[in-house]
Amino acid sequence: MTTAGAGPAESGVAAQTPAGGEWRARLIDRAPFLVACAMLIALVAIYASFRDDVLTLEELNIDAAAAMTLLLAATGQTIVLIRGGIDLSIGGMISFGTVLAATQFGDQWTTTLGWTIAILAIGFGVGGINGLIISVLRLQPFLVTLATWSILSGASLLVLPIDGGSLPAAWMAFGSGSFLGLSSAVWILIVLFLFWLWFRDTRLGVTIRATGSNEKSAYLSGVSITFINVAAYGLSGLFAAIAALYLTTQTGAGSPTIGKDYILPSVAAAVIGGISLFGGRGGLSGTIIGAFILTIIGNLVFVLSVSGYWQPIVSGVILLIAVLASSLAERSARRRIN
Numbered sequence: 001m002t003t004a005g006a007g008p009a010e011s012g013v014a015a016q017t018p019a020g021g022e023w024r025a026r027l028i029d030r031a032p033f034l035v036a037c038a039m040l041i042a043l044v045a046i047y048a049s050f051r052d053d054v055l056t057l058e059e060l061n062i063d064a065a066a067a068m069t070l071l072l073a074a075t076g077q078t079i080v081l082i083r084g085g086i087d088l089s090i091g092g093m094i095s096f097g098t099v100l101a102a103t104q105f106g107d108q109w110t111t112t113l114g115w116t117i118a119i120l121a122i123g124f125g126v127g128g129i130n131g132l133i134i135s136v137l138r139l140q141p142f143l144v145t146l147a148t149w150s151i152l153s154g155a156s157l158l159v160l161p162i163d164g165g166s167l168p169a170a171w172m173a174f175g176s177g178s179f180l181g182l183s184s185a186v187w188i189l190i191v192l193f194l195f196w197l198w199f200r201d202t203r204l205g206v207t208i209r210a211t212g213s214n215e216k217s218a219y220l221s222g223v224s225i226t227f228i229n230v231a232a233y234g235l236s237g238l239f240a241a242i243a244a245l246y247l248t249t250q251t252g253a254g255s256p257t258i259g260k261d262y263i264l265p266s267v268a269a270a271v272i273g274g275i276s277l278f279g280g281r282g283g284l285s286g287t288i289i290g291a292f293i294l295t296i297i298g299n300l301v302f303v304l305s306v307s308g309y310w311q312p313i314v315s316g317v318i319l320l321i322a323v324l325a326s327s328l329a330e331r332s333a334r335r336r337i338n
Contacts, residue, residue, distance in 0.1 A: 032274030033286045035322060039272070040289050043296045050303045057181060064185035065175075067295040069094075069247045071288060074266040075192060076127075076239030078287045081270050083232040084212040084279025085141035089130060090240035090266060092152025093123050094259035097244025099156045102165025102254025112168055120241050126152070127237020131229035145233075149263070156256035165254040175249025188246070189288070196284035208232050212279025268315060269294055272322040293318060 048054040080087045104115045199205045211218040273286025
């Protein structure tokens, strides 16, 4: 395998199929994403049957704001999953980022800007250390990032033992602001999508996917596995920090425990959207779909006036259906090729 000639769509079966079966191979790779799209359409249709204003710009603004923290966290998780790993430390980083912002941001914009850069740097640095430890000590990503999550959670409690703190009014205004009728969350969503269109075709993006598809082949092709791990986990930590900063614009406070609410949902959003837990397959478009699926499930639970305890149950069922449907679709496509 040579990373220089590998395209972003060359993952999983697509990279191992003769030219004559290329379109079927692409179908295999895209089947999970198509299943997720079908699920989203079905959920929106059900949601629209209970409300008249679902398909409006106002509803898009509301849902984007509700999904954005999860989506930002899931963006970093997507990069790590494509690499073939997992990052549990995003929960600790989100908590740590919110408490730092709530306790350190001041009325002076220079102070706020300085701490914003510091939080982003901490996120990337902690993620990079995760990747370095995983590579150098050859430890399982699950265990390394679990330990980092615990360390960051403890640090968060030391900084702010209970929910509280405050954020500047201008910072809060960004979270509730809008431009050309679109909320700040929708604009962030657009920027995320454009970022992914650029990132997936960069040398780093292609190499991360190639390494996730076949680490041994990537290594034999001259890829530095250590560099790839540091970059992938560093980006995951960076997006967790961005998620923390966005979350503070919505809550106006810091919380030393709130990050745990985004760990498994970030994985679920990616997997529902077609990201393979074995690496090398999927993209941010699917993660966006998955994040909105989870958000709409929450909306349906609210509209139906049922207990909020049902939300994780329904989310789990949807995740199971997505995994099973994707697996069946892939097996069916493979049989057609063979």
